[in-house]
């Protein structure tokens with residue numbers, strides 16, 4: 001029986017001797033490899049955080065002490081050690097455990113997460129609350145990666161912590177990677193302090209002194225704290241960013257030396273106030289391929305754990321491309337013709353496929369770090385100087401930048417093209433990552449063009465049209481995953497802005513859709529033929545400006561209307577159609593299909609579409625109900 005078999009909760013872990021933690025870390029790593037190779041999820045980050053996870057749960061009294069993971073994609077080890085080992089095979093599956101920490105799943109998940117750079121702010125809230133309640137023995141720890149630290153919120157959090165004197169430990173898990181290689185001046189700074197010899201010598205001396213005196217009792221501790229502080233204020237404050245903003249900085253230390261981590265964390269427990277422990281780790285630690293190519297192994301899909309070969313469900317038949325690749329190739333094609341085009345991504349060059357243009361035109365592409373707000377305003381600045389920025393942000397992460405969209409772009413009518421990838425239900429990442437809201441949040445912004453293609457050709461045409469539109473911002477949203485067309489690379493055309501199209505004629509019921517669910521509508525219509533039911537189908541294509549002629553045609557010819565969208569029915573297409581009817585005195589029965597007014601969990605996209613009732617079967621069912629009503 002291995003050590004991991006004996007552990008259900010951190011109380012079991014605490015029974016081990018320190019040297020046994022090395023073996024436990026190895027077993028935990030093997031467990032993660034076993035599970036994630038068969039049931040895919042985030043891989044490299046969790047492997048890199050194994051020793052940190054073991055040490056944190058060994059030293060701290062979780063869940064009383066609050067342990068907050070940033071992003072949460074590295075928290076598989078944490079889940080396994082906190083009561084979810086036996087359910088880990090359900091990770092990210094419908095009805096199973098979430099791939100991210102989730103407060104409703106476990107009391108050990110102190111803060112729900114999925115989006116980056118929130119941990120320090122949340123930790124500060126908890127630490128201040130502990131202070132106000134006089135819970136002086138409570139420790140609050142935020143574990144944040146070097147990538148997440150590039151996010152504005154992380155900096156806002158550090159800035160605030162530095163004047164609160166709250167009892168917080170920030171563990172900086174520095175592996176020099178985001179999903180792709182980490183970027184930016186701050187990343188360079190971290191590398192500098194990790195490798196600066198004079199600085200490290202000084203810091204080691206202070207650390208050694210502090211360690212020795214910590215064992216001498218409170219009076220000596222106070223003395224050394226004074227000495228330590230005066231040395232620091234003289235020398236270190238000027239040379240260390242974290243010290244300069246009132247953190248006590250420790251490290252860099254080896255984030256894979258679990259015994260040393262435990263010793264250091266035990267020492268840090270006795271030091272009050274804001275502290276930052278800089279740990280150097282390797283993303284993908286312990287799995288050769290993942291160490292060698294961390295970007296590819298961030299979330300690799302199924303693989304053979306013995307050979308390290310990825311297992312593709314590829315039956316050899318040609319497949320339609322991923323929408324992200326249609327975006328990537330099309331942008332490069334447009335940029336070759338139009339020298340004003342530039343590409344912007346906040347830390348998702350591979351996920352968005354902007355890396356296709358990056359390879360050929362590195363000086364016209366910008367990975368700005370995990371900084372969606374900055375990405376939008378940076379694009380606004382570029383547009384103000386007659387560049388044509390294509391700012392590609394996942395729909396869910398764009399939520400961060402709403403004020404920038406409104407205040408910096410739309411209000412000034414700046415022609416930024418927003419490409420919102422992962423619009424709609426994304427699948428296994430779940431509630432934190434579904435692009436449920438963009439249609440609704442973009443539709444309410446004046447001057448904004450809001451569009452969604454039904455297939456790859458339409459995406460290309462919308463991108464082509466958007467590059468020439470200079471009156472204001474233009475948003476194009478498309479889903480995660482593959483499109484519909486094998487032969488997708490056709491010449492591009494200008495589309496009339498604000499004009500939809502009739503996809504198929506019909507009677508009795510009109511279905512109005514936007515974006516890719518139009519294909520579910522077509523499938524439903526094909527199936528309904530055998531039952532002699534023939535709904536008409538309209539693809540609205542633009543949610544703003546909406547095609548009023550098309551809606552007039554619909555309302556003048558149909559009393560029964562179904563709207564279909566891969567987005568929240570509150571504020572999206574369904575709402576727009578109801579508003580139009582109310583404002584223009586049309587009376588009709590309108591049924592809205594889309595994401596209902598609640599957060600949708602994780603699962604396969606097909607399962608989630610079905611759950612929400614807008615897959616082809618759900619549409620058929622609604623048509624039949626409405627026809628027979």
Ligand SMILES: Cc1ncc(C[n+]2csc(CCOP(=O)(O)OP(=O)(O)O)c2C)c(N)n1
Pocket residue numbers: 045048071073074114115116144145146147148149173175177178179283346347348370372397400
């Ligand atoms: C607001 C936001 N933008 C983008 C992402 C996508 N994302 C998830 S993990 C990640 C990289 C995080 O890097 P780091 O914090 O260093 O963690 P590592 O994977 O290196 O352990 C990114 C960009 C996100 N989760 N949230």
Ligand SMILES: CC(=O)[C@@H](O)[C@H](O)COP(=O)(O)O
Pocket residue numbers: 042071073114179299351422426429480
């Ligand atoms: C943790 C995180 O936010 C990313 O890793 C995200 O899961 C990427 O999603 P895609 O797989 O859709 O690129």
Ligand SMILES: [Mg+2]
Pocket residue numbers: 145146147148173174175176177178182
């Ligand atoms: Mg990192």
